[in-house]
Amino acid sequence: MKNLLASTALVLAFAVPALAQDYTPDPAAKQGGEITVTYHDDVATLDPAIGYDWQNWSMIKSLFDGLMDYVPGTTTLRPGLAESYDVSTDGMTFTFHLRKGVKFSNGREMTADDVKYSLDRVTSPATQSPGAGFFASIKGSEKMADGSATSLEGVKVLDPLTVEITLNRPDATFLQVMALNFSYIVAKEAVEEAGADFGKHPVGTGAFKLTDWTLGQQLVFERNADYWRAGEPYLDKITFQVGQEPVVALLRLQKGEIDIAGDGIPPAKFTEVMGDPAQAALVVSQASLQTGYITMNLNVAPFDKLEVRQALNMAINKERITQIINGRAKPTGQVLPPGMPGYDPAFAGYAYDPEAAKALLAKAGLPDGFETELYVYNTDPNPRIAQAIQQDLAQIGVKASLQSLAQANVIQAGGEPDTAAMIWSGGMAWAADFPDPSDFYGPILSCQAGGPGGWNWAHYCNKDLDAAAAAADAMTAPEQTADRMKAWSDIMAKVMADAPWVPVFNESRYTMHGPRLGGANELYADPVATPINFDYIYVKE
Amino acid sequence: MASYLARRLIQSALILLGVAFITFFLLYILPADPVRQIAGRSASAQTVENIRRELGLDQPFVIQFLRYLAGLVQGDFGRSYLQKTQVAELIASRLPATLLLMAAGIACELALGLTMGIVAALTKGRFTDQMLMMTSFVTVSAPQFVVSLILLYVFAVQLSWFPVGGYGTFRHLVLPAVTLGILGSGWYARMMRSSMIEVLATDFIRTARAKGLTRVRVILRHALPNAILPVIAMIGIDIGVFMGGVVVVESVFAWPGIGQLAWQAIQRIDIPIIMAVTLVSAVAIVLGNLLADLITPFIDPRIKIR
Numbered sequence: 087m088k089n090l091l092a093s094t095a096l097v098l099a100f101a102v103p104a105l106a107q108d109y110t111p112d113p114a115a116k117q118g119g120e121i122t123v124t125y126h127d128d129v130a131t132l133d134p135a136i137g138y139d140w141q142n143w144s145m146i147k148s149l150f151d152g153l154m155d156y157v158p159g160t161t162t163l164r165p166g167l168a169e170s171y172d173v174s175t176d177g178m179t180f181t182f183h184l185r186k187g188v189k190f191s192n193g194r195e196m197t198a199d200d201v202k203y204s205l206d207r208v209t210s211p212a213t214q215s216p217g218a219g220f221f222a223s224i225k226g227s228e229k230m231a232d233g234s235a236t237s238l239e240g241v242k243v244l245d246p247l248t249v250e251i252t253l254n255r256p257d258a259t260f261l262q263v264m265a266l267n268f269s270y271i272v273a274k275e276a277v278e279e280a281g282a283d284f285g286k287h288p289v290g291t292g293a294f295k296l297t298d299w300t301l302g303q304q305l306v307f308e309r310n311a312d313y314w315r316a317g318e319p320y321l322d323k324i325t326f327q328v329g330q331e332p333v334v335a336l337l338r339l340q341k342g343e344i345d346i347a348g349d350g351i352p353p354a355k356f357t358e359v360m361g362d363p364a365q366a367a368l369v370v371s372q373a374s375l376q377t378g379y380i381t382m383n384l385n386v387a388p389f390d391k392l393e394v395r396q397a398l399n400m401a402i403n404k405e406r407i408t409q410i411i412n413g414r415a416k417p418t419g420q421v422l423p424p425g426m427p428g429y430d431p432a433f434a435g436y437a438y439d440p441e442a443a444k445a446l447l448a449k450a451g452l453p454d455g456f457e458t459e460l461y462v463y464n465t466d467p468n469p470r471i472a473q474a475i476q477q478d479l480a481q482i483g484v485k486a487s488l489q490s491l492a493q494a495n496v497i498q499a500g501g502e503p504d505t506a507a508m509i510w511s512g513g514m515a516w517a518a519d520f521p522d523p524s525d526f527y528g529p530i531l532s533c534q535a536g537g538p539g540g541w542n543w544a545h546y547c548n549k550d551l552d553a554a555a556a557a558a559d560a561m562t563a564p565e566q567t568a569d570r571m572k573a574w575s576d577i578m579a580k581v582m583a584d585a586p587w588v589p590v591f592n593e594s595r596y597t598m599h600g601p602r603l604g605g606a607n608e609l610y611a612d613p614v615a616t617p618i619n620f621d622y623i624y625v626k627e
Numbered sequence: 628m629a630s631y632l633a634r635r636l637i638q639s640a641l642i643l644l645g646v647a648f649i650t651f652f653l654l655y656i657l658p659a660d661p662v663r664q665i666a667g668r669s670a671s672a673q674t675v676e677n678i679r680r681e682l683g684l685d686q687p688f689v690i691q692f693l694r695y696l697a698g699l700v701q702g703d704f705g706r707s708y709l710q711k712t713q714v715a716e717l718i719a720s721r722l723p724a725t726l727l728l729m730a731a732g733i734a735c736e737l738a739l740g741l742t743m744g745i746v747a748a749l750t751k752g753r754f755t756d757q758m759l760m761m762t763s764f765v766t767v768s769a770p771q772f773v774v775s776l777i778l779l780y781v782f783a784v785q786l787s788w789f790p791v792g793g794y795g796t797f798r799h800l801v802l803p804a805v806t807l808g809i810l811g812s813g814w815y816a817r818m819m820r821s822s823m824i825e826v827l828a829t830d831f832i833r834t835a836r837a838k839g840l841t842r843v844r845v846i847l848r849h850a851l852p853n854a855i856l857p858v859i860a861m862i863g864i865d866i867g868v869f870m871g872g873v874v875v876v877e878s879v880f881a882w883p884g885i886g887q888l889a890w891q892a893i894q895r896i897d898i899p900i901i902m903a904v905t906l907v908s909a910v911a912i913v914l915g916n917l918l919a920d921l922i923t924p925f926i927d928p929r930i931k932i933r
Binding site for chain 1: 879
């Protein structure tokens with residue numbers, strides 16, 4: 087097993103996205119070969135405006151491209167379909183210069199009109215894109231959202247290879263949004279022809295093209311011979327088989343019938359696989375940009391008291407919880423995961439100290455503890471983790487009864503202002519949409535997200551921090567990046583001073599691949615193309 | 628006969644309407660929001676409301692249900708919320724696999740179950756009978772997941788006689804069908820045994836024996852057709868069960884049947900798929916029972932349809 091976490095995380099913590107830097111291809115990489123990947127669930131859709139789960143996320147990345155992209159295996163931005171871009175001095179206008187001669191998989195050349203069409207499409211309510219809100223900083227996006235416009239005012243085609251995008255506010259995350267799946271460029275005529283079935287008949291500029299989709303059985307991707315990145319991708323063909331139980335997928339991988347078990351190593355088999363050196367050598371582990379946490383609802387007594395929330399932060403034995411999941415995670419005391427820019431390796435958070443926790447409870451006027459409820463997603467290992475939390479809380483006199491429910495019911499309860507006192511986020515935990523700290527604040531800790539139906543399940547609202555977050559995201563100049571990340575570290579430290587969460591651990595992702603596959607470990611544990619970057623892996627012999 | 632059929636069909640339609648209403652209502656009052664599932668984590672409140680409106684989920688229950696029925700009458704099952712594909716297309720793509728597994732599974736169940744039941748009835752109270760009944764008890768209570776995995780591990784992984792899951796050839800079909808046959812055979816064995824014992828004790832069997840007919844002939848020509856009646860009714864119900872999907876077996880053997888589709892849809896509150904699978908399986912149960920009732924008079928002329 088190879089662990090990539092520590093060194094890269096520290097380097098990345100305050101790194102400036104250097105656009106000049108690019109990827110050095112693996113000298114051993116060879117073109118050709120076919121691989122088979124299995125999943126249990128059906129692939130929902132390959133429409134980049136719609137697809138939003140960890141399974142189709144990396145598949146869509148191989149079929150489409152955005153104006154921006156990431157250096158494979160890293161969180162560093164690099165140019166994509168835009169060869170370069172200019173930013174106005176106020177940071178409000180971006181001019182993207184597109185590459186010449188980029189072709190869609192239907193053979194037509196991509197132009198600036200396609201960029202405009204794709205952005206109009208994703209922000210149009212009729213498309214039902216879950217990601218429409220990411221484009222809120224583009225001028226005219228609010229008119230798209232309320233249906234009073236059919237085209238984004240802020241996106242202008244200057245000539246066939248130049249697009250100008252005007253914002254309504256400075257937004258330091260804008261280039262990340264332009265690298266997000268939702269902003270990928272689609273071919274207008276293909277969308278119009280397929281209509282609502284575009285997700286089954288995708289046409290993009292990506293490294294692969296979809297050549298067969300047998301519903302409920304398999305999908306076949308073949309190499310796009312016209313791909314604009316010369317010499318890429320390496321694989322000729324990828325077959326994705328669906329409907330396969332993870333335990334069976336592992337058996338088939340061990341037999342050499344498949345190359346990647348897409349759902350990972352089943353928990354029951356983990357110790358066995360890792361105990362065998364030959365198999366463990368094929369496992370790549372990487373901390374994902376994810377944090378597992380317990381939310382404490384500030385609207386529900388006694389979590390309105392700061393001392394109570396702090397006490398619970400000291401009461402949880404996080405080491406023991408990571409043991410429950412075979413050590414597939416690292417304990418943490420802060421909101422941001424390692425590897426995320428803005429993560430502060432020096433921040434320790436609240437240390438495990440049940441005695442101090444009891445003292446804090448006494449100070450809050452609750453020397454005998456209290457009774458409360460802990461909501462948890464009913465799929466293993468989450469109920470077991472919740473039981474460990476329950477036992478830890480009992481140590482300081484807090485009696486938590488477990489509400490073990492289906493995912494959708496937990497999410498529903500979390501969105502209501504005063505229903506769920508505590509929620510263990512496992513199975514629904516926050517993983518980054520894009521590698522920027524703001525993604526761990528706006529949707530899960532801001533005042534707005536604390537409204538009904540939001541994901542701020544602690545219903546935490548600190549207006550000062552909302553203002554600080556807005557100020558940080560207005561620092562758009564590249565030379566301000568270090569200051570901006572510092573500002574985000576401060577915001578997250580202040581969040582933890584208010585303690586609306588008990589951050590518990592950062593999960594690692596384990597991918598096992600067959601012995602005939604090559605490519606750097608980072609490609610099998612890509613922090614952005616979660617988890618596998620299909621464009622750069624290759625077959626060895 | 629014609630009026631009987633008409634009456635039964637009208638009854639069936641009412642039953643299906645009731646099933647549709649109850650399922651739709653249960654999904655409506657569920658304390659979980661399908662739009663949240665579609666919109667995912669980062670969606671803004673505006674995005675969530677836009678999606679809700681586009682799907683018509685902002686309408687009152689009665690309007691939603693009537694709209695659904697109106698679509699249904701025109702043969703439109705709607706589009707999946709998450710897969711954005713026509714539900715009819717999703718169901719149709721899985722129907723051949725489901726029907727094939729159903730036919731093969733029921734055939735295995737019958738072959739195993741009826742044999743066990745007849746042999747047990749003939750050896751009533753003796754060691755063979757006791758062993759068979761114990762076996763049937765074990766197969767009925769064995770967890771699907773365990774039986775599927777054991778068969779898969781032994782015959783596909785270790786012996787490599789069959790492929791490790793998948794769909795397409797006869798060799799792919801054997802293990803899942805045999806698994807289902809083993810799991811379901813116990814029900815048939817027990818039913819066949821008690822029915823057979825009852826029939827064997829009747830006067831006409833004694834008469835047949837007294838006439839000097841061979842034992843085999845008495846059993847096959849006289850006892851079996853009479854004893855099999857309750858079994859036929861049970862096949863009718865079984866068809867419905869299979870059409871609703873055999874989730875675990877499908878999942879272990881990567882069999883692209885309707886059960887997998889249903890299971891995923893339930894996880895994600897994909898209402899159009901849940902509704903369609905429920906209705907397809909209800910139609911299968913209703914038709915299966917109707918067919919069983921229609922077939923009975925041909926096997927037992929004493930029964931008349933009125």
